[in-house]
Amino acid sequence: xxxxxxxERRCYCGKLYQTVSSLGRHSRACPASLPDxxxxxxxxxxxxxxxxxGDLFHRALLPLRTWNENGNETRERVFQLPAVFGSTERLDxxxxxxxxxxxxxxxxxxxxxxxxxxxxxAYRDLELPESSRRFIRNSLESQxxxxxxxxxxxxxxxxxxxxxxxxxxxxxxxVFFPLxxxxxxxxxxxxxxxNELPRMVEICISVSYFGDCHTKxxxxxxxxxxxxxxxxxxLALSVELRQITLSLLNGETVSFSLLPKxxxxxxxxxxxxxxxxxxxxxxxxxxxxxxxxVKQWTPLYAAQPSSLENIMTSRLDYMKGKLHxxxxxxxxxxxxxxxxxxxxxxxxxQFSSGLHLVAIYSELGLWEKAKAVxxxxxxxxxxxxxxxxLAQAELSLSRGLxxxxxxxxxxxxxxxxxxxxxxxxxxxxxxxRRNFFRVCFGLAxxxxxxxxxxxxFGVVRCLNEWKLAYEASRGCLVADEGFPDxxxxxxxxxxxxxxxxxxxxxxxxxxRTQQIWSTLSSQTLEQRFFFTNLGTRWVDMVSEWLxxxxxxxxxxxxxxxxxxxxxxxxxxxxx
Numbered sequence: 001x002x003x004x005x006x007x008e009r010r011c012y013c014g015k016l017y018q019t020v021s022s023l024g025r026h027s028r029a030c031p032a033s034l035p036d037x038x039x040x041x042x043x044x045x046x047x048x049x050x051x052x053x054g055d056l057f058h059r060a061l062l063p064l065r066t067w068n069e070n071g072n073e074t075r076e077r078v079f080q081l082p083a084v085f086g087s088t089e090r091l092d093x094x095x096x097x098x099x100x101x102x103x104x105x106x107x108x109x110x111x112x113x114x115x116x117x118x119x120x121x122a123y124r125d126l127e128l129p130e131s132s133r134r135f136i137r138n139s140l141e142s143q144x145x146x147x148x149x150x151x152x153x154x155x156x157x158x159x160x161x162x163x164x165x166x167x168x169x170x171x172x173x174x175v176f177f178p179l180x181x182x183x184x185x186x187x188x189x190x191x192x193x194x195n196e197l198p199r200m201v202e203i204c205i206s207v208s209y210f211g212d213c214h215t216k217x218x219x220x221x222x223x224x225x226x227x228x229x230x231x232x233x234x235l236a237l238s239v240e241l242r243q244i245t246l247s248l249l250n251g252e253t254v255s256f257s258l259l260p261k262x263x264x265x266x267x268x269x270x271x272x273x274x275x276x277x278x279x280x281x282x283x284x285x286x287x288x289x290x291x292x293x294v295k296q297w298t299p300l301y302a303a304q305p306s307s308l309e310n311i312m313t314s315r316l317d318y319m320k321g322k323l324h325x326x327x328x329x330x331x332x333x334x335x336x337x338x339x340x341x342x343x344x345x346x347x348x349x350q351f352s353s354g355l356h357l358v359a360i361y362s363e364l365g366l367w368e369k370a371k372a373v374x375x376x377x378x379x380x381x382x383x384x385x386x387x388x389x390l391a392q393a394e395l396s397l398s399r400g401l402x403x404x405x406x407x408x409x410x411x412x413x414x415x416x417x418x419x420x421x422x423x424x425x426x427x428x429x430x431x432x433r434r435n436f437f438r439v440c441f442g443l444a445x446x447x448x449x450x451x452x453x454x455x456x457f458g459v460v461r462c463l464n465e466w467k468l469a470y471e472a473s474r475g476c477l478v479a480d481e482g483f484p485d486x487x488x489x490x491x492x493x494x495x496x497x498x499x500x501x502x503x504x505x506x507x508x509x510x511x512r513t514q515q516i517w518s519t520l521s522s523q524t525l526e527q528r529f530f531f532t533n534l535g536t537r538w539v540d541m542v543s544e545w546l547x548x549x550x551x552x553x554x555x556x557x558x559x560x561x562x563x564x565x566x567x568x569x570x571x572x573x574x575x
Contacts, residue, residue: 008135009022009023010023010131010132010135011023011026011027011030011032011033012027012030012032012033012037012038012041012103012132012136013030013031013032013033013098013101013102013103014102014103014129014131014132015030030101031097031098031100031101032097032098032101032103034094034097036083036084036090036091036093036094037094037097037098037101037103039082039083039084039094040057040084040094040095040098041098041103041104041128041132041136042136042140042148043082043148043151043152043155044104044126044128044133045128045132045133045136045137045148046137046148046149046151046152047152047155047156047179048179048182049178049179050127050128050133051105051107051125051126051127052125052126052127052128052179053109053110053111053125053126053175053176054095054109054121054122054123054124054125054126055109055111055112055113055118055122055123055159055172056155056156056159056176056179057085057091057095057121057122057155058091058113058118058119058121058122059113059114059158059159060081060085060091060155060158060159061085061087061088061091062075062114063075063076063077064076064077064078064079064158064199065162065165065166066078066162066165066198066199066202067165067265067307067308068265069263069265070263070264070265070306071263071264071265071267071268071306071307071308071309072264072306072307072308073165073307078158078195078196078198078199079154079155079157079158079196079199080154080193081151081154081155081158082151088119092119092121095119095121095126096121098126099121099126103128103132104126104127104128104129105126105127105129106121106124106125106126106127107124107125107127108123108124108125109122109123109124109125110125110175111168111171111172111175111176112168112171112172114166114167114168150187150191152183153183153187154196156176156179156180156183157180157183157196157199157200157203159176160173160176160180160203160206160207161173161176161206162202162206163206163209163348164308164311164347164348167345167346169206169209169348170209170380170381170384171380171381173206173209173210174210174380174381177207177210177211180203180207181207181211181215181219184203184204184207184219184222189225189226197226197227197229197230198230198233198235200223200226201223201226201227201230201233201235201238201239202235202238203223204219204220204222204223204226204239205219205220205223205238205239205242207219208220208223208242208246212428213246213250213428213429216246217243217246220239220242220243220246223235223239224236224239224240227239234265234266234269237259237269238269241269241272241273241276244273244276245276248276248279248280248283249429249430249431250429250430251429251430251433251476253280254276254280256273256276256277256280258273259273261300263300264299264300264301264305264306264308264309265306265308267297267299267300267309268306268308268309268311268312270297271297271309271312271315271316272312272315274293274294274296274297275294275312275315275316275319277293278290278293278294278319278323279319281293282322282323282326284525285482285483285520285525285526285527286525286526287323287326287327287526288524288526290319290323291323294316294319294320294323297312297316299313311347314340314343314347314349315347315348315349317336317339317340318336318337318340318347318349318352318353320336321333321334321335321336321337321340321353321356322356324336325356325359325360325529326526326527326529326530327526327529328528328529328535328536328558330360330363330364331364333356333360334357334360334361334364337353337354337356337357337360338357340353341353341354341357341373341376346378350378351377351378351384351387354373354374354376354377355377355387355388355391357369357370357373358370358373358374358391358394358395359391359394359532361373362394362395362398362399362532362533363398363529363532363533363536365398365402367395367399370395371395374388374391374392374395386418386421386422386435387435389414389417389418390414390418390435390438390439392414393410393411393414393415393418393439393442394411394438394442394532394533396408396410396411396414397411397415397442397445397446397532397533398532398533398537400446400449401445401533401537401538401541402537408446408449411442411446412443412446415439415442415443415446416443418435418439419436419439419440419443422435422436422439423436426475430476433472433475433476434476436472436475436476437469437472437473437475437476437484437531438531438532439472440465440468440469440472441469441472441473441484441487441531441534443465443469444462444465444466444468444469444488444491445491445533445538447461447462447465448462448465448466448491448494448495450462451495452545459495459498459499462495463492463495463496466488466491466492466495467488467492469488470485470488470489470492473485473488480519481512481516482516482520482525482527483516483520483527483528483530483534483535484527484530484531484534485516486512486513486516486517486520486555487534487535487538487539487542489509489510489512489513489516490509490510490513490539490542490543490546490554490555491538491542492509493506493509493510493513493546493551494542494545494546494549496509497545497546497549497551498549510551510554513554513555514554517554517555528558535558536558537558539555539558540557540558543555543557
């Protein structure tokens with residue numbers, strides 16, 4: 001970057017003058033030269049990448065939202081910020097002056113302020129021209145420059161949102177993420193005050209929700225290092241729980257130790273640990289074990305739970321809904337997801353609850369309800385957009401398998417569009433590999449239906465699609481073959497049964513199907529309902545086609561069922 005001479009005759013508003021005297025006359029009358037405006041512009045010079053959300057400055061007016069030792073939300077001022085942020089009137093005047101003097105460029109904002117009555121500039125982005133940025137940074141003395149750089153870092157740390165406390169955490173976190181990472185990477189930790197350390201750990205945990213795997217691990221490693229400097233702090237455990245979450249997302253197996261009940265905040269951490277342990281049990285098909293883990297947690301004082309315990313109760317309800325869905329108890333599962341989806345302010349689980357509801361309504365044949373939820377789901381990220389399209393594809397496939405065959409065309413179009421996207425994301429972790437399997441499974445079903453009734457048409461292509469689905473299944477599940485693999489073998493057997501000289505291969509697929517089913521049954525592993533249509537409509541259709549060809553039925557017919565009682569209970573058939 002080319003440096004700007006310190007003696008350049010430039011005002012903070014960006015205007016250039018030929019003589020010192022003309023610059024002096026202008027500066028004395030220019031609002032951008034007022035102390036508050038200069039301070040604000042100096043901070044902007046140390047914030048990157050530009051443009052900067054005006055909401056960043058607005059958040060500096062508000063106290064931090066955090067959790068106290070009782071697990072309730074509290075608001076406090078941790079970071080010492082410049083005096084210009086001491087009052088709304090003072091900051092408002094300074095920002096209006098730098099806008100009116102054209103010291104900054106203004107564009108449409110990229111964040112949503114938390115406050116209902118935020119000023120207009122909080123909804124705008126502010127950009128300091130590069131020439132002004134160089135001039136300001138080179139005009140400051142070394143000590144003053146260091147001071148502004150540290151103030152800019154504290155400003156970003158103060159503004160970064162915390163999950164569960166900020167309704168727009170994902171949307172705003174994505175905007176602030178590029179601002180906070182450079183500050184974390186270059187900030188000398190010895191310049192932080194002791195009272196700022198807990199907030200820094202919270203920021204590191206929040207940052208780990210964004211970026212790639214390396215960035216997430218880097219943020220958590222820094223959080224761990226900072227937490228080690230705090231005596232008797234529960235934050236080290238919070239970092240560890242977040243690290244476990246990422247490990248599970250990457251398909252790793254983690255060991256757990258039962259946390260004792262301590263205070264309310266510690267009890268919430270215990271709930272999070274139990275939920276992670278339950279999620280790992282689900283990954284291995286051990287639904288009953290997951291239920292036992294979920295039942296172990298209650299608020300410390302049930303009559304008066306803390307705010308954090310209420311959040312954990314919502315997460316437990318979300319987990320219970322998942323467990324019921326994965327056991328095929330769709331009517332009961334919807335009773336958990338419907339309140340979570342309609343809750344205001346929206347919980348962290350709202351988006352995922354909506355996707356589960358679409359899947360459940362699809363299994364129940366409640367097409368209008370499924371479409372209504374699809375239309376209502378809010379999307380903020382590319383990841384959410386992909387998942388929304390995947391849910392739409394599975395909904396269209398469900399309708400196509402029932403009384404709306406024309407929907408198969410839309411399903412194929414959506415699955416085909418997602419195939420390349422998820423294929424390229426397979427290296428990013430187990431969740432992406434699982435979604436790639438869902439795409440491959442959907443395309444294999446559609447290809448299978450296309451050739452059904454035409455014995456000599458597209459056999460090789462159809463088998464190749466099922467082989468791709470099988471390989472994708474192997475990439476996203478545990479080491480042993482499970483129910484998705486069983487369905488792939490069963491489907492390939494049905495394809496092979498329709499043409500001559502397929503005896504050995506056909507028997508091999510049927511024998512492998514029988515072996516997997518026997519293993520799942522003997523070990524009480526429940527994986528049948530992990531994926532929409534897989535354990536319900538599709539496995540029944542394939543089994544019936546094989547029965548019509550004289551083959552024995554291996555997987556019992558699916559029957560829509562509900563559960564008696566709040567948790568696990570006896571099944572009662574509805575059909």
